[in-house]
Amino acid sequence: MKNKLIRLLETAGFSWGVPIVKLVSGDNPKAQVNDIFHLLGLPFIAILIFLVLWGTLATQVKTSLGQLPGPGQVWEQSRTLYAEHKEERLKEDAFYERQEKRNEKKLQKNPDATVKTRPYTGKATFFDQVFTSIYTVFTGFFLASIIAVPLGIACGLSEKLYTAIGPLIQIFKPVSPLAWLPIVTMVVSAVYVSDDPMFDKSFVNSAITVTLCSLWPTLINTAMGVSSIDKDLINVGRVIRLNWTAQVLKIALPASLPHIFTGLRISLGIGWMVLIAAEMLAQNPGLGKFVWDEFQNGSSNSLGRIMVAVFTIGLIGFILDWMMLTLQKLVSHD
């Protein structure tokens, strides 16, 4: 039970939980307290020092939007943002309630009347923007993965193919999302023409930009993983006469999964960074737009609100990375 819990914590990347579990079970308390200090105490102290420095130094900086906010103001702004979100939701609920009542009345008077249901068009709150961003990054990342993994496997299996497209990969890999964005925008508005589009154009733009930038790490890592498979494993497949598909699915793919997941993890991290920049530049909904809007808004609270966004972006990036790392640990077999 205890060991299972410890293994679970380690797989999930919560190694700081391990000494706590051991301490509770009374396993060498002194060493555990020592470990807890190392794993939890030291980061805690560092964060504390950071907050104090931030708090004191921020007061020294006067901007045109007032004083640079310290930790206190930022905390306050995060609560305001939450309150605004709640308020907006209440408004939305009220709107739908009114609409429904109105329609009901209409139908009572005349059962054949056509009733209209309009979506609520209130302002997107901070939390709405967060979810838009997460949704967008996963869409872009998903698109990138379904291109990069098969292509990477193909490159890993065929040295000729890899040699052929290697230069293209090297050239496109370092391109900034901001350079892609105008092209993507123009291409999407030219190609993605529909009267009743399933997705907003802005969403498609952001997602494709993410795709273009997060494709490469997965592609390169997959190709490397597949081409570096232990030759004996391939030979095992040959001796038992697996056909080509089985050779790929039963040997090449599982053998390179750890590499593939390393690539996916880097890709998702890049995708998240790219997305914020793209949203900011293109005014596409999401956290990037929130930051830009606040910047343009220029109220005395703006800087505080932007800092809330900065921490949110960091935290979500951290969570995404943790997710991928845990997945990577689950699929790796050594």
Add this chain to the structure above:
Amino acid sequence: MTPSAQVSVLNAPTSTKQPQDEPQAEARDLAAENYLDISHISIDFPTKSGPFRALDKVNLKIAKGEFISLIGHSGCGKSTVLNIVAGLYKATEGGVVLEGKEVDEPGPDRAVVFQNHSLLPWLTVYQNVEIAVKQTFKGIKSKSEMDEWIRHNLELVHMSHALDKRPAEISGGMKQRVGIARALAMQPKVLLMDEPFGALDALTRAHLQDSLMEIQADLNNTVIMITHDVDEAVLLSDRIVMMTNGPEATVGEVLKVGLERPRNRVELADNKEYNHYRHEVLSYLYEKQRKTN
């Protein structure tokens, strides 16, 4: 890992190794003598400075049920011979004939035990054997027959206790046992072993050699084993094939080991005949084919 465990499949008579009196049996024996014919194989590897001839006209006839060791200094092309027989490499000249048919592609009739076990690390012990069995006996054995066969082969190598363990969770010796079980489970005509115990410590190696002799007594497989280890070669083999140093390596001398089976390593350690064979191999390796570099 108790060697006395129930390893009682058919006690196949070792007919090819016993002197025959009847003239009829002689004709049959001739065919059996030529069970596996490695016929004048040479191989060139392409290098920047032109082709490099690694093997030159290796010629070897192996009888059914015979246990052959290939011994030689590293780089002499022992593994290349094995890989050609396995079909993993293609000979530039010559060919390999098994039971009258030429073989030039890999297949389960020539199962290989690799030096580094080569178990698929994401599969359990059972699944590692299963993947080979499923592939080899597709449409021949039913599901339950396959299951029984997998368990039987793992039993042979004394690995029944770890069916659900992954390779990373078992020792090197155990991994090699599973590798052997996987190869045996393909019911190969020839079992090819590429330094199967090379990566193991001496005690584990001895254990596995004993297991292999036991299995061999039961199944009477035709085996080609590559080894560096003189004791291993003498203990296990019917014939020891000593190779010259590369490049253009070929068969140097062949030593017939007439020691009676079952062989016991402790008794043999003090046996004159055994030591004579050892001496023969050692003098070949360290006097006649002394490595100069």
